[in-house]
Amino acid sequence: MTDHPLLDIRDFSLVFDTFDGTYHAIDGVNLSLQPGEALGLVGETGCGKSVLTRAAFGLVPSPPARITGGSVQLQGRELLGLSDRALRQVRGREVAMIFQDPMTYLNPVFRVGTQLVDAIRAQSGGQTKRDEAKAIALDMLEKVQLPNPNRQFAAYPHELSGGMRQRVLIAMALAAKPKLLIADEPTTALDVTIQAQILDLMAELVADMGLTMIMISHDLGVVAQVCSRIAVMYAGKIVEDAPVARIFDAPAHPYTKGLLAALPHPFRRQDRLESIPGTLPDLLHPPAGCLFAARCPHAAPICAKPVPMRRIDDSHRVACTLYDPAREKDRADA
Amino acid sequence: MQRLILKRLGLMVVMLLGLAVITFTVANIAPGDPARLAAGPDASPDMVEKIRVERGFDRALPVRFGLYLGQLAQGDLGTSVYTGRPVAQDIAVFLPATIELVLFSILIAVVLGVPFGVLAAVWQNHLPDHAIRFLSVSGVALPMFWLGLMLQWYLSLELGLFPLGGRLGTFDDVPTTITGMISIDALLVGDLATAGTALMHMVLPATALSFPALAAIIRVNRAEMLEVLGRDYVVNARAQGIGPFRIIAIYALKNAILPTLAMIGLRFGWMLGGTVLVESVFDFPGIGLYAAKAAISSDFEPIMAVTLILGAAFMLTNLLIDLMYALLDPRVRNQI
Ligand SMILES: Nc1ncnc2c1ncn2[C@@H]1O[C@H](COP(=O)(O)OP(=O)(O)OP(=O)(O)O)[C@@H](O)[C@H]1O
Ligand code: SF4
Ligand SMILES: [Mg+2]
Numbered sequence: 001m002t003d004h005p006l007l008d009i010r011d012f013s014l015v016f017d018t019f020d021g022t023y024h025a026i027d028g029v030n031l032s033l034q035p036g037e038a039l040g041l042v043g044e045t046g047c048g049k050s051v052l053t054r055a056a057f058g059l060v061p062s063p064p065a066r067i068t069g070g071s072v073q074l075q076g077r078e079l080l081g082l083s084d085r086a087l088r089q090v091r092g093r094e095v096a097m098i099f100q101d102p103m104t105y106l107n108p109v110f111r112v113g114t115q116l117v118d119a120i121r122a123q124s125g126g127q128t129k130r131d132e133a134k135a136i137a138l139d140m141l142e143k144v145q146l147p148n149p150n151r152q153f154a155a156y157p158h159e160l161s162g163g164m165r166q167r168v169l170i171a172m173a174l175a176a177k178p179k180l181l182i183a184d185e186p187t188t189a190l191d192v193t194i195q196a197q198i199l200d201l202m203a204e205l206v207a208d209m210g211l212t213m214i215m216i217s218h219d220l221g222v223v224a225q226v227c228s229r230i231a232v233m234y235a236g237k238i239v240e241d242a243p244v245a246r247i248f249d250a251p252a253h254p255y256t257k258g259l260l261a262a263l264p265h266p267f268r269r270q271d272r273l274e275s276i277p278g279t280l281p282d283l284l285h286p287p288a289g290c291l292f293a294a295r296c297p298h299a300a301p302i303c304a305k306p307v308p309m310r311r312i313d314d315s316h317r318v319a320c321t322l323y324d325p326a327r328e329k330d331r332a333d334a
Numbered sequence: 335m336q337r338l339i340l341k342r343l344g345l346m347v348v349m350l351l352g353l354a355v356i357t358f359t360v361a362n363i364a365p366g367d368p369a370r371l372a373a374g375p376d377a378s379p380d381m382v383e384k385i386r387v388e389r390g391f392d393r394a395l396p397v398r399f400g401l402y403l404g405q406l407a408q409g410d411l412g413t414s415v416y417t418g419r420p421v422a423q424d425i426a427v428f429l430p431a432t433i434e435l436v437l438f439s440i441l442i443a444v445v446l447g448v449p450f451g452v453l454a455a456v457w458q459n460h461l462p463d464h465a466i467r468f469l470s471v472s473g474v475a476l477p478m479f480w481l482g483l484m485l486q487w488y489l490s491l492e493l494g495l496f497p498l499g500g501r502l503g504t505f506d507d508v509p510t511t512i513t514g515m516i517s518i519d520a521l522l523v524g525d526l527a528t529a530g531t532a533l534m535h536m537v538l539p540a541t542a543l544s545f546p547a548l549a550a551i552i553r554v555n556r557a558e559m560l561e562v563l564g565r566d567y568v569v570n571a572r573a574q575g576i577g578p579f580r581i582i583a584i585y586a587l588k589n590a591i592l593p594t595l596a597m598i599g600l601r602f603g604w605m606l607g608g609t610v611l612v613e614s615v616f617d618f619p620g621i622g623l624y625a626a627k628a629a630i631s632s633d634f635e636p637i638m639a640v641t642l643i644l645g646a647a648f649m650l651t652n653l654l655i656d657l658m659y660a661l662l663d664p665r666v667r668n669q670i
Pocket of ligand 1 (some may be wrong): 016018024026043044045046047048049051052054064065218
């Protein structure tokens, strides 16, 4: 099966129709995951990580969103164009999502147990009976190491701490034994110690259940702990895609280098985090060439033309003219 | 919970006292000689003076207020000059009619307003939303009094679809009084025909009375639903594969209904006030019409009694709404 990707996103593009015009949120994204792989998706805020991973499974309301092209295949099955009902089934059974802020992703006016049972029943398309669902829910709460599962089952979300709620959300997401887990910054909103606990738990569950995972984060450090591969996103495009070690030891894209430089270094005293000057380009009127050009120290005239993703080797792809043989020629011509 | 209820009831007594002071003062500053009114049009000046002393109209205002409170404390609401009966007796007859009308109106406003608000939110910027918003704007723009007259003129005078006014036809038998609400009493004794007639009599006044509340409920519920449907827990529910009906009607609505409830409580008060106008238009013998007639004839004690009763009803409703809030929202429940 390893030759067949579990998730295969090709040329995926999405725009938002806004009052100010067409906002090109996602542009020509290619991303594929082998079964059992854990991919980290990183990039600064607003670059489209959430929109990409939600829209692929029909979770971004349209309007305002409009998918303008591409394909999303899960185990060889095309998801774009599926009916709402079919997509709901995919979300319930095959793809699980956990999100950033456990405080806001549970409904405040229903008991934790009610929400778990509802979700578990929906995941099975209503096949599971209430008491079966309750048994599954309690079992899952045990699995995510929530203390006192029976008591928390009857509690309301506001009676639980952030870490406990995130455990509940993980239990909910994984109850249907999905194949793919999308974790959208699952620890960002938590205290550092709790963060570590949740990351450990997730790593354990991913291994246990043989999950394939996309972990979204703007923190390269977090991603490095749980993932084997990293895809770097910038302004709605994937700009680099490589194994974790490669990203840290030999980053290819200037943007990735910038992200790494912004990481606090454990052995060097730093008074100030280096960050990349400048901001995201205006995606209402995106330039034709490299979207990073305005912030890039290596920008050259050739960067104003479309920059395709190219392979450096089997496992490493990058979208940058620095790796384009034509670049030297271009300079020689000039 | 019990402590909250007791505290609120205590507060209610204080607020009612305040209300009594204000109404008492206003009613006494208003022109007109109460002794003259009480004595009747044919009374001689001597008679008027005698009544003035007898009824205490010559005393200072605070003293008279004290006397009135003492009388209230004994459960005596006084006597109506206009009907010549004890106010308590009048109110026992008229209050159930108004309660019936207002409950019916609230029912209309809630039963239509909440689903309309939900529909408008779900179909935001589509035809159902535009239609419902038009209805909602009309509810704000049309005065209740005018709407009542128009309904009466067109639907009952022109088309003859509904009775002109009153609670029952002249020749209908009034069912045995149990609650005093005719439709309910008729239902209780199994008299469906009379219950139907009573409801038909209430359709137009209740429509006029409920329209502004309907508009307000739609507006609040639509806005809340829009807000709630964008919340993270809705995204999570969708991510779990939960269907749209369950998400809208249960997950979202239970959150959105909370502010709507507050609006319902507020509007209930407006409705009580509105009965004065609407009952006058439809000659509906309730406490509003009673108050209107009392006000016109400067009939002091009925005015006081009606004001206090409407005030108490408003306060009780809002207490009830707060308790429902606590029932629906566990975060509020924990605070009380
Ligand atoms: N409903 C919408 N209408 C218009 N624009 C939107 C909408 N939702 C998202 N966007 C835009 O799409 C872009 C990508 O947003 P997205 O939430 O995917 O960013 P992100 O990479 O997940 O950021 P973060 O790290 O802050 O979560 C943002 O610039 C955002 O403004
Ligand atoms: S393509 Fe050009 S501008 Fe873009 S990152 Fe590479 S060198 Fe910089
Ligand atoms: Mg995001």
